[in-house]
Amino acid sequence: MVWHPFTITEEPPIPIVRGKGVYLYGEDGRRYIDAISSWWVNLHGHAHPYIIEKIHAQAKELEHVIFAGFTHAPAAGLASRLLSYLPGGMSKVFYSDNGSTAVEVALKMALQYWYNQGAPKSRIISFKHGYHGDTFGAMSAAGKNAFNRPFWSHLFEVVSIEPPLAGLEDVSEQCLIQHLQRGDVACFLFEPLILAAGGMIMYPPHGLDRLLQRCKEYRVLTIADEVMTGFGRTGTLFACDQLVEKPDIICLSKGITGGFLPLGATACTEEVYKAFTKTGNPGTGNSGTGNSFLHGHSYTANPLACVASLASLDLLLEEECTHQRQTIQALHQAFCHTWRDHPRLARLSSLGTCLALEFKVDNGSYFHPIRNRLYKFFLERGILLRPLGNVLYVLPPYCIQEAELSYIYDKIGESL
Ligand SMILES: Cc1ncc(COP(=O)(O)O)c(C=O)c1O
Numbered sequence: 131m132v133w134h135p136f137t138i139t140e141e142p143p144i145p146i147v148r149g150k151g152v153y154l155y156g157e158d159g160r161r162y163i164d165a166i167s168s169w170w171v172n173l174h175g176h177a178h179p180y181i182i183e184k185i186h187a188q189a190k191e192l193e194h195v196i197f198a199g200f201t202h203a204p205a206a207g208l209a210s211r212l213l214s215y216l217p218g219g220m221s222k223v224f225y226s227d228n229g230s231t232a233v234e235v236a237l238k239m240a241l242q243y244w245y246n247q248g249a250p251k252s253r254i255i256s257f258k259h260g261y262h263g264d265t266f267g268a269m270s271a272a273g274k275n276a277f278n279r280p281f282w283s284h285l286f287e288v289v290s291i292e293p294p295l296a297g298l299e300d301v302s303e304q305c306l307i308q309h310l311q312r313g314d315v316a317c318f319l320f321e322p323l324i325l326a327a328g329g330m331i332m333y334p335p336h337g338l339d340r341l342l343q344r345c346k347e348y349r350v351l352t353i354a355d356e357v358m359t360g361f362g363r364t365g366t367l368f369a370c371d372q373l374v375e376k377p378d379i380i381c382l383s384k385g386i387t388g389g390f391l392p393l394g395a396t397a398c399t400e401e402v403y404k405a406f407t408k409t410g411n412p413g414t415g416n417s418g419t420g421n422s423f424l425h426g427h428s429y430t431a432n433p434l435a436c437v438a439s440l441a442s443l444d445l446l447l448e449e450e451c452t453h454q455r456q457t458i459q460a461l462h463q464a465f466c467h468t469w470r471d472h473p474r475l476a477r478l479s480s481l482g483t484c485l486a487l488e489f490k491v492d493n494g495s496y497f498h499p500i501r502n503r504l505y506k507f508f509l510e511r512g513i514l515l516r517p518l519g520n521v522l523y524v525l526p527p528y529c530i531q532e533a534e535l536s537y538i539y540d541k542i543g544e545s546l
Contacts, residue, residue, distance in 0.1 A: 144509075149176025152530045154514065162514045165538055167527050169516075170326070170358050172389030174445045175529035181388050184441040185434050197225070197430040204436035211443055212397060217368055218376025221400035224423070225393065225431040229357035229383035230263025232394035233319070236379045237267050238425055239398060239406075240317035240351045246405045246421040251316040254286075255309055255350075257293040259328035260321055262355055271319055276496070289315075293325060294337025303340050310348040317351040317379075318342075322369035323481060326358040329496075330486035330523040332479050335372040342375035351402065352377040357394075361385035361446060362455050362528065365482035378402055388442030389527075393435035446528075454528045458483040461532065462524070465539050474546045477521075485524040487542065494520040504545060511541050 134143055145157040152175055154162045164172060174181070188204065195202060209223035226235050237254065244251045254271060262268040269278045270285040278285060289309050294302035309315060322338060325331040345352045354377040359369035363385070366372055370380065379402060383394040408420045429435075445451055462480035469487075470478050477488035491500055496519035504522055508515040515522060515538075522545075524538060 151175035151177075152527050152534055160512065162509065162512050163526075163530075163534055163538065165508075165513050165515050165524050165526050165530075167385075167525055168389060169384075170363075170525055171384045171387075172527045173361060173385045173442055174388050174451070175527045176389075178388065178445070180445060181390050181438050181441040184437045185390065188434055188437040192433050194429065194432050194434070198426055202431075202433050202436075204433045204440065205431035208395075208436045208439050208443075211440065212382070212395060215367055215443075216380055216397055217370040217373070218378075218380075219399055220380060220397040222398055222403045224396045224398070224425075225436075226396065227392050227427050227429055228263070228394050229355075229381070230265040230268040230394075231427065232357060232381035232383045232396050233262040233271060233353075233355055234265055234267040235394070235396040235425060236353045236355075236381050236398075237271060237317070237319065239379060239396065239402060239423065240353060242421075242423060243351060243402055243405045244316050251314050251350075253309070253312065253315040254288045255291060255306065255315055255318045256288050257320055257325060258290045259293065259325045259331060260290075260319075260355075261325070261327035262319065262321075263357075293320075293331070293333055294341060295331070295333045296337075299337035299340060302337060303344065306341050306344055310344060310350060313348075315348065315350045317353055318345050319353040319355060321355050322359055323364050323372065324359055324369070324484060327518065329488070329518050329521045330484060332481045332484075332486065335374075339374050342373065342377065346375065351379065353379040353381065355381045357381055357383045361442075362451075363482050363484060363525065365455070365459055367446075386442070387435050387438040388445065390438040390442075391432065391435040392429075393432065393439060451528055454530075455483055457532065458526065458528065458530065458535065461535050461539075465542075469543070469546070472546055483525060483528065487522045489520040489522065491520045507545055508541060513538055513541060 146154050147157050148155040152163055154164050212223055213220050224235055226232055256271050260272050262271045271288055273288055273290040274282050291305040292302045342352050354370050356368050360382045378399050380397045387393050406421050406423050459482055462485040466478050466480050474490055475487055476490040479486055489500055491498055498519045500520050501517045504517045
């Protein structure tokens with residue numbers, strides 16, 4: 131009856147009836163440690179009472195209202211808090227529903243930014259192995275790959291460059307410069323510090339800084355897709371906090387509501403926003419609509435999602451949560467130190483609360499059969515880990531305790 135996402139096995143789905151903290155409870159009474167934060171959305175554990183209370187209170191007042199021509203305190207309050215924490219001089223927040231739409235909005239903003247100024251530039255640059263979502267724009271932005279093959283003829287062209295992995299910074303920069311010199315590049319979209327769905331590929335900030343500097347030199351807008359890395363995953367509040375250069379646009383989703391409700395947000399600088407105002411740069415906008423950004427979703431800025439997000443931010447900024455993230459980071463690092471020379475591993479790395487292990491196999495990819503074996507192995511031991519092919523990763527809710535992480539590490543050791 132139900133068609134499940136990204137499901138490539140014939141196994142029936144596991145019915146879950148309850149979640150509490152780091153645990154999910156099955157209909158059959160079994161419990162699972164949610165070691166991937168339910169696709170990276172959960173920050174503080176399941177059914178957190180503080181977030182429940184805030185959503186409950188808001189639901190009694192206002193569950194939703196059209197966001198065109200109307201506003202409400204949760205959306206305004208959340209925008210102002212996000213802007214105060216986001217790196218760089220972000221000035222406006224545009225709400226949508228999920229990570230893919232946050233990216234769609236960013237791409238459309240960047241393209242229209244140039245259009246409104248009568249200087250249309252249309253080329254988009256992104257990283258090889260990047261992933262930005264499953265809508266057409268987000269799929270296109272990642273470049274043609276095995277996931278979007280059925281749609282290749284409908285995807286728009288993007289230029290893919292090598293990411294600046296350690297030691298490959300020059301290659302990446304040279305590749306970027308080559309394309310920037312054409313003069314028609316509108317924007318550069320990137321996942322900062324971790325190429326997530328591409329295999330949790332981690333890279334240091336200095337190479338990315340060089341790319342952003344080049345983009346600034348050539349007057350190209352930069353878009354950070356922090357959908358996965360945002361809200362503390364990489365050791366800082368946002369991955370871009372680790373950069374010297376700052377992006378013009380930032381995409382957020384996933385952890386934004388602590389994992390309670392879907393919400394996307396795209397933040398931009400005043401310079402970007404100005405191009406959309408009537409008093410801004412003289413544009414060539416459509417008659418009647420001026421330079422407006424004609425984009426919106428029915429549930430834009432849903433008040434319940436906004437209060438969940440405000441509550442999640444309260445928790446995220448508590449000393450205890452910061453301490454928890456530091457503990458997870460230290461434990462991941464210790465795990466890497468212990469296992470780094472294991473002959474079954476092609477790669478072992480950690481950044482912030484993310485730990486990634488690449489199993490050494492022939493022709494490693496998302497579709498490698500080791501994926502199903504690992505998935506089952508951990509489920510049978512009460513751990514939800516969902517490998518990306520031969521890449522296993524741990525990205526837990528921040529409330530996970532040392533004993534639970536030790537249990538996960540032990541079972542990873544067994545799997546090796
Ligand atoms: C970096 C990045 N951007 C965008 C997305 C798409 O987000 P969503 O699945 O909420 O559409 C994802 C999802 O994994 C992601 O990792």
